[in-house]
Amino acid sequence: MSYADVKVPKIEALFERDGYLRSYENEIKRRYKCFSEKRTQIEKAGGLRRFCESYKEYGLHVRKDGTLVGAEWAPGAKGLYLRGEFNDWNNTSHPYKNVGFGKWELRVPPKADGSPVVKHLDKVKVVVQTQDNNFVDRNSPWAQYVLEDSSSPVYNHHIYIPEKKYQFKHSKPRKSTGLRIYEAHVGIASPEYKVATYENFRINVLPHIKKQGYNAIQLMAIMEHAYYACFGYQVTSFFAASSRYGTPCELKELIDTAHELGIVVLLDVVHSHACKNVLDGLNQFDGTNSGFFHDGGRGEHSLWDSRLFDYNQIEVLRFLMSNLYYYLDEFQFDGFRFDGVTSMFYHTHGIGHGFSGDYNEYFGMNVDTESLIYLMLANAMTHELFPGSVTIAEDVSGMPALCRPVDEGGTGFDYRLAMAIPDMWIKILKEQKDEDWNIGSIVHTLSNRRWGEGTIAYAESHDQALVGDKTLAFWLMDAEMYTNMSILSPLTPIIDRGIALHKLIRLITHSMAGEGWLNFIGNEFGHPEWLDFPRAGNNNSFHHARRQFNLIDDNLLRYQFLNNWDRALNELDEKYKYLEANPAYVSWKHEEDKVVAYERAGLLFVINFHGQKSFPDYRVGVDVAGKYKIVLNSDEAKFQGHCRVDPNVEAFTEPHGYANRRNSLLVYVPSRTALVFAKID
Template sequence: MARPPALDNLLRLDGYLWDFQHEICRRYGVFQEYLKKIEECGGMDAFTSSYREYGLHVQPDNSIHGLEWCPAAEKLALVGDFNSWNWDSHPYEKGEFGKWTINLTPKEDGSPAIPHGSIIKIAVTTNGSTKLKLSPWATYITRPKETYVYHQEFYNPSERYVMKHAKPARPASLRIYEGHVGISSPEPKVNSYRAFADDVIPRIHKQGYNAIQLMAIMEHVYYASFGYQVTNFFAASSRFGTPDDLKYLVDKAHSLGIYILLDVVHSHASKNVEDGLNEWDGTPGNYFHSNSRGFHSLWDSRLFDYTQIETLRFLLSNLRWWVEEYGFDGFRFDGVTSMIYHSHGMNDDFGGGYPMYFGLNADTDSLVYLMIANHYLHNKFPQITTIAEEVSGMPALCRPVDEGGQGFDYRLAMAIPDMWIKILKHTSDEDWKINDVVFTLENRRYGEMHVAYAESHDQALVGDKSIAFWLMDKEMYDFMSTMTPMTPIIDRGLALHKMIRLLTMGLGGEAWLNFIGNEFGHPEWLDFPRIGNNESYHYARRQFNLVDDDILRYKFLNRWDAAMNALEAKTGWLHSGPAYVSWKHEGDKVVAFERGGLLFVFNFHPTKSFPDYTIGVEEPGTYHLALDSDAEQFGGHSRLAGDEGHQSIPEGYANRRNRVMLYIPCRTALVFQRK
């Protein structure tokens, strides 16, 4: 059992972990054992670059070399239109450890034996039965128009896209735009990589985001899975374009200094047999557990066996592939809660405290895989960022591996959007519990960074609503035009939408995330084409035309979003340490806090405005208005003079050394900067 080198640092951060040192050290010892196994397999660099060897690769002399791990197979053969689907003409040769190789010499004219664009599959024979399968390492998977079955297309164009722009440095403050290529057009269609690059990325840059989190890139046969039922881990989804088109997108982001994250799914895999990884070698095991551990009953998917050295080779190489081949700058790991518990978090309330995190329900195999992945990524690529989708609050998930943590940089603050939706669904404005709101926003592990968000794709899906739609609902159809009266519902909706977003961004974490379209209050819900809606794309789109129409009030929310980002970029409050909340008043519905040299003040009261309201501040000086949700440009009522300074008074208040007197209109968010 190995002791992490910096365990004492972790124990100083969280004294509750003293009682669980033994388990932390045990996990770290298992992590060390796996590093030794990887070293025995040629070392980490060779191990993680296996994508250069496995699959099919054209050599400098135009010969083609192929390698597959298919331990249970009796026979492997390469078939396709290049050999008229002859199952006998191009067999693989079986080697040691379940590995199969094939070598194809060039044609007489010197060109590769398999032309670019050829349709290919691998005939896998196990127990006398042969199935046509796709290589686990396939990089381009397409679907014939006449069938729903996907196949591998041999991708070897004469010219490949070459990246022109350097990767940006990791931002100190991450302002993340969560994007989905397919739904990014106002038109009812599947949008393309190039259209996203040319039309949407400039919008993202103009709004002040410095990072894009790109969803649904790893190939998934079922579009409505939102990219979370991955069939082909090394293939960029062909429904949006070619691999070179995706490179163009990433390069376009880098040209504008935008850091780009990939939503990576290593928590489970699609159960599809014909076009997925499932039963690749003809058995239910292979990359997955062959028993009940290999099946996720709720997600109806397959679960990886992280103790298999070839599974580790596959997944770690997959991470390196997306960084080196496409230039991604980091990853958001999906489904981490499901990974790290044997129960997959199903029916768990996570109220058991620390014994729950270190008891029998915790899955050592998954936790150690995440340690290995983060250890490798952060050592190989120092500017990389990893984010965990994790709801249980596993301690040390976002602490370095050498402290005994899992090594993530951030985790999603997943309780925050659930809180807002619950409030909007069940609580009248007069009954909002200000203390509870602030508690949820601040309730995160000390020393671990969190990505705050008011809503993400989960809240946009059919069956739920965006915050804008919860606030304004059907009135958005008739009263979002400036040519119509400002109704009480629209007035309230615009005001609270701005306040909720700023309060979450200001208090909820060390990074900020917005889902595509929510920056301007996208109406309605998100629903992918399916049998239940007659394969309609009507809701599988983002209506940027609404914010582009100057006559509509969506522009006000869009401007507010840009202004929040601009002020954060100027002051860096997200990476300046935690806020100090000096005031929470239930009756007045007022919240005030200081962070990053700024004073944030919120009045959630639906009717009461407060003249000469006393707010405590630590530093003396003149406080000038830096951001005002009530300003005319944001669709407000212009109840404050923007250039008025507020001189502090050297009298202590609310545990602060000074005080200022402010006019705080109802349903208004204000930010002041000291000069």
């Protein structure tokens, strides 16, 4: 079928950026037509904003006059009831009314004195009468507060109507370019052996993030998940901010305080799948195996052992898009990082798929149109109703136009994560000797991204901090981190090499590999050991489920030097804005010397990865003539360097071209050292 008549408003802009996509114009238009039809369906249902404010109608709510109202979508249920502390757990005394199309409504008048029948923190359950007349307890999918039962690991819905709701005092910062993201998990954000709190994060961690020069935070594991060790990726209650860290009001205060500091706050969203839990999850809410999910094999993820949403259902779109709106509006989040996008895009979920880069992979029968259309709708809503919001996609496949606007025929994200980069660094450290590093291959991986599509670069992922793997610092220094990180002990070759390469890896990734930067909590100072949540396999220990910020406060430990370097990178970008600039121009990548030179935003970066060789009078090409001065030097003492470079030295260009640049200059670049120059005259 031809879709030639379908109008995609700015499709020519898409083809101007990537001419290969013109061969797939028909498919791009087909997708846009599907998007437009769903958008029209939403508009007919009351308009986009009202559709996305459905969380104000669904679930349970106490009106100002004390009336308790509720609504649920349970198409497979024979009957629906509400029970709880308010009615002595009577199964059937408070029935919902079936109003058609799978929707059920409840209205409970207030008490004689005008007070609601439920009070703050009352426990309630939705009782589902199944088609075979069983009565089963469920949490409302729209529950906004759930608490773990003291007698079992099940989380139960509690009414959350505090006497004093939190009132935001500060407006959202508008920072959508040059993002420097601090990826954080509230529960591990303390040196103490316990689940840390929103309050701890607000008081103790936010000042550190601000001091380090980050302008964004990405919060993980906020949507409630009954199993703490799942890292937040097996969500049980989508509208409930995790109660293990504190109350919704305390999370709001955290976000408001971040805004006061000028820091945007992004939420790690898991809409790619849902936990299989029945008693406290979304699974089998209406007593059937479908409802929110596909039935059969299409409804289950074989690797994640979780349920997969049926994105074609209008009520599923209502639920998920309302979920996004809820966090943007009620909690004032500034955007999202969407987890597991690759799994959503493809019927194979990316399992066993290497993705060669052949465009036929992105436009063939393996693409799941329904999931893709949901993401287009989610991005369109986020950007239209909350201008300035940021969306980031976790996609390993390289889907073209992922980060182009929907009206161009793209998926609408602002950024994609550069997922190949952390894999590259770990592979190099695991498998190669220093002298075998392929500089050309490293530069290719760092610079290989789609033109005009924003990329968030990172040197190591949170997955690489988990038990069974190691962080970059641990791969580099391993056991010596236990014995030789004190400045009172000799600087051993392993620690010297580890600190030096940690700095170089982070600099080249930070400055070359994207339009944004991401660091996982603790990695900025080379956090020792791994991350492992309390579970049966480790005797429920918190030993590895914490971040030891105390290490950087100890002036006798070398962690302070890596922390100083991390801060210096962010300050360098804040001053020169290279993350907002065009991609770096790499003029030099020498395999034998292990030297890389490149320019970005008027800065000249020279990095020597060689373990033994230092180079005096090393000629480097530079485009703009003038006098240059060092503005960042990894060999300084405050970064655990050897002070081999005079920080006040000035370099003057010579008017003869070199390495395809119009001018050149001579620099002294010691082994395992990075120098950054800025033109001063």
